[in-house]
Amino acid sequence: MGHDRLARLMARGAGFLGCETAILGGAMSWISERHLVSALSNAGAFGVIACGAMTPDLLDAEIAGTKALTDRPFGVNLITMHPQLSELIDVCAKHGVSHVVLAGGLPPPGAIERIKGNGARLICFAPALALAKKLIRSGVDALVIEGMEAGGHIGPVSTSVLAQEILPPLAHEVPIFVAGGIGHGGAIAGYLEMGAAGVQLGTRFVCAHECIAHPNFKKAFIRASARDAVTSVQIDPRLPVIPVRALKNREMESFAAKQREVAQLLDEEKVEMAEAQLQIEHYWAGALRRAVIDGDVETGSVMAGQSVGMVKEEASVADILGQLTDEAAHALERRSA
Template sequence: MLESTAQAEASFEALTRRGREFLGTRHAIMAGAMSWVSERNLVAAISNAGGFGVIACGAMPPELLEREIAATKALTDKPFGVNLITMHPALEELIQVCVRARVGHIVFAGGIPSAAHIRAAKENGAKVIAFAPAFVLAKRLIKSGADALVIEGSEAGGHIGPVSLTVLAQEILPYITEVPVFVAGGLGRGEAVLGYLEMGAAGAQLGTLFAAAAESIAHENFKKAFIRAAARDAVPSVQLDERFPVIPVRGLVNDGTKRFMRHQAEVLKKFQDGALDKTAAQLEIEHFWAGALRRAVIDGDIESGSVMAGQSVGMVTEILPVADILAGLRAQAVA
């Protein structure tokens, strides 16, 4: 029995070696960057426990990101990354903040970064990680200089694409071998991570489990909502009319999500009646969720706020320290 356990551990170490060496960590587990959640305390806790914490820059201005990186470095001497949204109006400045701070890994999300942005990010030796929503884009990102990729399925929380991780993994993992590929979306147990490692993944990215961790600054109400929820409670936002696109965001159903449906219907009627032009109607729809994530995460308003969560939320059954979460994932995979 002891010998077989040792063999299992050795096999698992071999499967995770590429991811661990790329991240510089004990576990080949990245943390998803979650706005308002992935800040200095949680990021440092994940990195100190042997995972790879990632600061969510989100809408931060450059000076705020600079302070957040410095504060995180004060809490950990382990590797961590910074997630930058490609649509941020100050993207070039944010890249330079990371370069000056000698951030080891820069993660581009929310769109496909240009080759110029990737080159700028790598100026001081940083490694670039990018999200690849399709095989053709994965090849393009590698050609542009990305050092690693994340393929994220629609099971994930927050902003999502249309394709499940099961399908993305089959389309991409057997064919992309030039760089490490990390899988994400709906992952909550080590056995699932192991399956993707055996398909060729270098490691995994998890968000929902860490959002409810003991070290997360998320409000107690937010964490309790995760514990109560089942997988079926985490659903994408619904678009009523194709003329007014709604970026799909997966979160827990609450009064806010129901009111958003009514809001879209009211705005659509105003547009049809001529009270609003198309641009004004689109803005009115988009502004509905302004500040909603902060209300849920920081203020604990889980009824009208946006409680972003992946479908793995059904596997969140208690509030655990991140070290226990990471150890549990490893133990499940080895077993």
């Protein structure tokens, strides 16, 4: 009974994504590559490639590699501030990518029309009600509302508050997926009952067998509690650095020094603001690679959401999804009883 109700509540989101289970894989740089993405899609969820700082050639190869591992739909996450966004959109079109996820604020002029004109469905992140309304007016097909409990780049508002603010007035207009701090199926059930079309999870899948993250990275997740996932501090108010949530280590302290260095370059007018922000992005990409790929969990960035405390062991993607859907179904059964 619970699984039937879960399927009904997820039907809109699953139909929109073209999968069985309306769970998006959160796009995590270096982690959400062909192996994890294809595993998620093959297990009935929806994998999303994290393009991050990739060049168009790298994205081209990653999409082709993912297609070789799954014949099911998957998406590509693009960052709006990427200097080669236009070329990346072309790569997605060349491969007939079914869904493009845009993160990082309002899309630049023409991006929405080009993505949709290529036949893809467009999903955008909305960290506030006003932006959610604006994106819907602009023609996006679906939204992800992600709270500050998430890993990586985060907004200032918690998931539960965003869900209460955005789902009641807008859930009937476009499918809305809730993200940030979700690690148990009971929470999934709650957001679906509030009107969400589905959810997005990243942290929960890092310790999947199919994830290529270094064993040290996975061990750090399994050992961590929710309170170990902390946010970076903004040193200079003139440098609008989007906070990042990661596990406490030496790297979180080094980031303060990097901000001071970039702020000084701004002071001396050696860089423009856009270039300064890009330097910060590249810094994070490098620090994350050291942790994920090289296994340096002290001087690398171990980006993780607060749901990291619910990651207890390595398991297959299928088993993790099975556990989450069972938990959601049991929660729905208890509530209907």
